Amino acid sequence: MILLQATQIARLFGADVLFQNIQLEIDSHARIGLVGRNGAGKSTLLKILAGIEAPDKGTIAKNKQATLSYLAQDTGLISDQTVWDEMLDAFHSIRMMEQRMREVELAISQTAPNDANYPRLLKEYDHLQHDFADQNGYGYENEIRSVLHGFQFDASYYDKSIETLSGGQKTRLALAKLLLQKPDILILDEPTNHLDIPTLSWLETYLQGYSGALLIVSHDRYFLDKVVNEVYEISRHKMRHYKGNYSRYLEVKAEQLTSELKAYEKQQEQIAKLEDFVARNLVRASTTKRAQSRRKQLEKMDRLDRPQGDEKSAHFLFEIAKPSGNIVLQVEDGAIGYDKQHILAEPIQLDIRKTDSVALVGPNGIGKSTLLKSIIHKLPFIRGEVHLGTNVTIGYYDQGQADLHSNKTILQELWDEHPTTPEVEIRNVLGGFLFSGQDVEKTIPLLSGGEKARVALAKLAMNQENFLILDEPTNHLDIDNKEVLENALIDYEGTLFFVSHDRYFINRVATKVIELSENGTKVYLGDYDYYIEKKQEERELAALLQLEEEEEKVASIGKQSFQQSKEQQKQVRQVRRRVEQLEMQLAEIEEKITNYQVEMANPTILDDHVKLQELNDLLENAQEEQLLLLDQWEQESIILENLEK
Template identity: 75%
Template sequence: MILLQANQIARLFGADVLFKNIQLEIADHSRIGLVGRNGAGKSTLLKIIAGLEAPDEGQIAKNKTATMGYLAQDTGLASDATVWDEMLEAFAEVRQMESRLRMLEQHIADAQDHTSDAYTRLLKEYDQLQHDFTEKNGYGYETEIRSVLHGFQFDESFYEQAINTLSGGQKTRLALARMLLQKPDILILDEPTNHLDIETLAWLENYLQNYNGALLIVSHDRYFLDKVVSEIYELSRHRMRHYKGNYSRYLDLKAEQLQSEWKAYEKQQQEINKLEDFVARNLVRASTTKRAQSRRKQLEKMERMDRPQGDEKSAHFLFDIDKPSGNVVCQLENGAIGYDEEVLAAPIDLDIRRQDAIALVGPNGIGKSTLLKSLIGALPLLQGEVHLGTNVSIGYYDQGQADLNSRKTILSELWDEHPTTPEVTIRNVLGGFLFSGEDVDKPIALLSGGEKARVALAKLAMNKENFLILDEPTNHLDIDNKEVLENALIDYQGTLLFVSHDRYFINRIASKVIELSEDGSKLYLGDYDYYLEKKREEAEIAAMLADSDNSQPSAPSTGKQTFQQSKEQQKILRSLQRKVAEVEDNLATIEETLHNLEKAMAEPDVLEDHVRLTDLNSQLEAAQSQQESLLEQWETFSLELEEYQG
């Protein structure tokens, strides 16, 4: 069933067109992702669809019985009520039904004449109301509230807190929680993943996958879109295109479509050239004039294809370094972070080596940004001392762009820090970040979040430091510019430590993951997928051990295990032993590779060939780095094996 249709929608600003001829259809159970560049008009279109703004052209046709919920990005819940009372408001109708049921029960109990028509009407109303009450989860709505609040990281200690005393991020999460509890037939969400940590994002994905209504979502989180949506509408160059499938499928279909359009366009261009050539050669010849005129009419009637347009202009930049650091970049042993003697996380151990790319993950409020600021000296550690290696120079990206001067223009923001650099060089750098011509004279104060992010990244690129510490660098960037940033960081020859909630970004960039918790830091030697796999294994082992402990008799142990307990423990033991053996095999292989490379580099003809020697040395350094990573894995697995056997 069709719930809503947008027909020929346009938004105009005088002669300027934001978008035009927009067609969009929402059916029940639709899972729609709306994508496009920052400034393309996605949020404006959502407001028009939600009925908050009127279109300049076209119309919105909505099913009269369908309910709609719209949540703008970064919308905080404004209320003087407590968290629990505000969530109850989502079930106002159900609670009214509940009150009516209690009243009817009292009337039925007080009735004297059970044969009267009035009594029969009471029973009939009660039966119908009880059926409706059950259909609307009347007996489970409080459990549902607790489940959703728990998913958004609100435990029972928050239930009686007044909403107006909470932080902005908490109010935003509560606004989304209440919207989910209301369960509208059409749920429209503009950037719902803002302010959510990775654990909450995973919960929200699972919740939305099972949502009964239709979804229309704007998001720059590619991982989220792949998990939740099943069709994509792309808003680009003032028009809309529709693709079936999730975000990854959309990218494939878009590439295929562009290739097909180019083939058709080139084929038509060849035909046009052929006809024009025939007309030019034969129009003046008496014997062929009629045929030439016929070809000319054919040309005039031909509906000419527009030249296919590829992706819109993206930023293009690199992060260079002035000089490399030593192998040891940053170390911290037994560190603690927090405020006013209140410890957020401890003990924290870091051993960051040259060309590491480390993602720092953990729940909101655990102190990830605090740790980054402590490493650069902006905040004191409660315990421990940071040791930087030789020639280490730090570049820091602040997620709030606090280091940008709102009174300066874009050009002066960079030029004032590099006064000896020619203006043309500064402009070229800014051009790589999509600031050109008069754009560079815009005041920082008037820039959007995405524009400020690009200015901050431009400053970072100008400084050429060898250790980049980045706090949420993908915030405010659209998907295309995220990919440009990813490619620049992949090619970066320095060292990276970054905080991000963008799981796709982490997976592309990180070679290691450090998880921060109240119990301190824990290192995982792989990308985000490897981290998830290890977390699942840890959860399974913990569950097995818990089951084993729970199955022990309350009487004093005789030292004998049940067959099932022994079987589970042997399974865990074999898994750990297999991993240790696998790493040892890989170490043996890499050691042989190192031996062969060192032997080759010692050959007289190689020593005289600078190019070949440089190439072999690069291979040697890569192999040594791989060996170091394998040794760390071996130590981790061996320690787990020893602890389990012990």
């Protein structure tokens, strides 16, 4: 079933076209990825589809019954409530239903069975129970706990005011609340921003099982491969649709480009032959009719445009002025944190050698950026020794671009650090990072996040250091420019130590992964997929060891029980039998109670007040008997528990 349909959508800025002739359909259970360069109009299109902005041309048709929610990138939850109370609001209708059930229960208990309202109350309660169970009314609090846990909020956060949380935490809570609300159409703009790798993995799994339709903009290729099964691409003001995940989209796009290029070249050959025939034969009396026929054929031909392929990408290399020694960086028994009483991670052991490409991973807040800043002496180590190798020169990329000057132009940002370099060389470097002509005169504050990232990378490329320390270098880059950066780093002859949450990037660039935790560092000699494989093996081994430990514990308890006196064992068996008999009796009485309740709800019985009163008496007697049995069972269970200790 189609939930939303966009037809001939366009966004214009005067004579400039951002996009036009956009066709898009969202079916129930759709899993759509929207991709394209920064500035292609992805976020604008999402706002139009969500009804936040109106298109300049075209129409949006949405199923009237379908609910839709939209989350803009980096949108934090604004609320003065606690985390738990805010999440409860996602289940407002269920909680109202629960409140009504309590009211009806009270009304039933206070109404005589022969009262005219009694059947109506029973019928309403039956409907409420059915709807409440159908909408997970008995499990919504567990669902809240599960989603909060997935976004790294444990029970200690439940009573905290949202106003006191960080911007990243508010962003995660905004997404958590939307997931709990379960709209029929969920539109997400860069939902993976600010998520660490464990949270990303959890979100992927959750979205794979999401009941509604998904439309997602993301530059995380690993995430798109796991979640989406169709891709819409905005490029050169137009849109194309591809079936499959992101990797399949790349394959089909490449095949499509090859096919279109062949068709274009074949037509060009045909045009050249026809034009040549017309030129040679038009003036000859004997062949003029055939030449005119060929000319008409040329005039009627629907000429193909030359396939343009990908849009222009950045192109650059990271070179080194001089090589370092074999040992690049060593950290022994390091500790990072706020002070000696608030240590984030220790002991930190690092041994990075020449040409290593090392990814540093770990949960948010563990101190990855802090460790990088400690290595470059922006922050002190609380404990430990740091040794840089011979001829090591460090280039540092700050994810916040704090090293960029707010009062400078792009050209000045590079030229002031390399004043002896000719302007034409500076411009050539900037051209490789997609800054040309008057673009280089833009001041830093006017730049987008992606443009600032490219300026910072351009500065890094000009410095030609042999040890690059990079903190989230792919943030703000679109997918194409991420791939350019990856290729440049793969070809880099120096040493890399970087933090990234982009698993695809880690997989392509890293030759070694170091995991940072509160217990220090652990080294994995491979890429991201190897790291994940080894982590799974570690979990399986830990589970096996725990199982063996529990089996040993059970065996030990069994041995102790065997050594008990025969009299005590006899008492245990007798009490256990009494407990089992009471449990059987309780099961029987519970079945009776259920049968009475079902029978009383039968429409034919509701009209028979005598039979209804008879059943009500039986029900009350059974409930009294149940209470007595429960009391006996509880007493015997306590005796059994004491005997078995």
